[in-house]
Amino acid sequence: MSAVKFIREQMIVTRKYTQGLLLSVPDERWLEIPAGGVSNLAWQGGHIAVAAYRLGLGRIRDPHPGDEAILPARFVDLYGKGTNPSTDPSQNETPDRIRTALEAVQRQVLSESQYWSDEELETECLLPHPIFSKKIDSLWWYVRHEAIHAGQIGLIRRMLGYDPAW
Numbered sequence: 001m002s003a004v005k006f007i008r009e010q011m012i013v014t015r016k017y018t019q020g021l022l023l024s025v026p027d028e029r030w031l032e033i034p035a036g037g038v039s040n041l042a043w044q045g046g047h048i049a050v051a052a053y054r055l056g057l058g059r060i061r062d063p064h065p066g067d068e069a070i071l072p073a074r075f076v077d078l079y080g081k082g083t084n085p086s087t088d089p090s091q092n093e094t095p096d097r098i099r100t101a102l103e104a105v106q107r108q109v110l111s112e113s114q115y116w117s118d119e120e121l122e123t124e125c126l127l128p129h130p131i132f133s134k135k136i137d138s139l140w141w142y143v144r145h146e147a148i149h150a151g152q153i154g155l156i157r158r159m160l161g162y163d164p165a166w
Contacts, residue, residue, distance in 0.1 A: 003118050003136060008110060010143045011056075015106055018048065018150045019099075021165055025157055027095040031087045034159035039085045042092045044153050046079030048146050049101040055142040056109035059125040060116070060135050070104045113139070 022045055030041040053071045077083070078092060086092060093101070121136035132141060154165060 004113055004116050004121055004139070007136075007139045007143060008113055011106065011110065011139075011146075014143050014146050014150065015102070018146055018153065019102075021150060021153045021157060022095075022099065024162065024165065025160065029160060030095045030098075031089065031092060032160060033085060033087060034156060037156060037159050039152060039156060040087065041153060041156060042095065042098060043079055043083070043085035044149050044156065045095070045098040045102060046075055046093060047083075048149050049098065049105050050075050050080045051145050052102070052105045052109065052142055054127070055138045055145065056105065057112070059127045059129065059138040060121075061112070062126065070108050071101055075101060109142070 022041060025041055030045075033040045049071060053067075057067070057070075075093065078086075116135075118136070121139065122134055124133055125135050125138050129138065129141070132138060158164065
């Protein structure tokens with residue numbers, strides 16, 4: 001099995017887990033930052049969408065005209081690197097828009113990546129990253145990064161009073 005095919009399968013499995021965690025909390029609780037916590041579900045979901053775009057598309061290929069429809073620029077302003085979670089509805093997208101962006105980005109990455117070869121992905125990323133330089137590693141970090149945030153989502157769920165997901 002090619003590396004890109006295996007990574008694509010891992011993207012799907014990881015997203016299924018993340019979706020399950022996010023869907024297990026009602027929308028009206030997505031902005032809550034639990035006592036002793038530092039984040040909320042809106043920021044976590046929005047941040048995963050931004051990172052997935054950058055790791056799965058932005059470091060792999062040049063921007064395309066339709067990219068704004070996949071991930072609106074506002075997401076980067078609200079949930080990109082260096083941003084902070086907010087409980088203010090005006091400083092967040094709705095849970096539905098966050099879920100839509102998560103799915104749109106992943107759908108685009110999966111669609112485009114079916115045409116990428118392992119050899120092509122051994123080349124340098126278009127945008128630098130502090131811990132890797134090759135496109136294949138950007139895709140690996142896509143999966144790892146989302147799994148890290150899925151763990152944070154799981155902790156937020158527990159702090160909000162929900163039973164463990166497992």
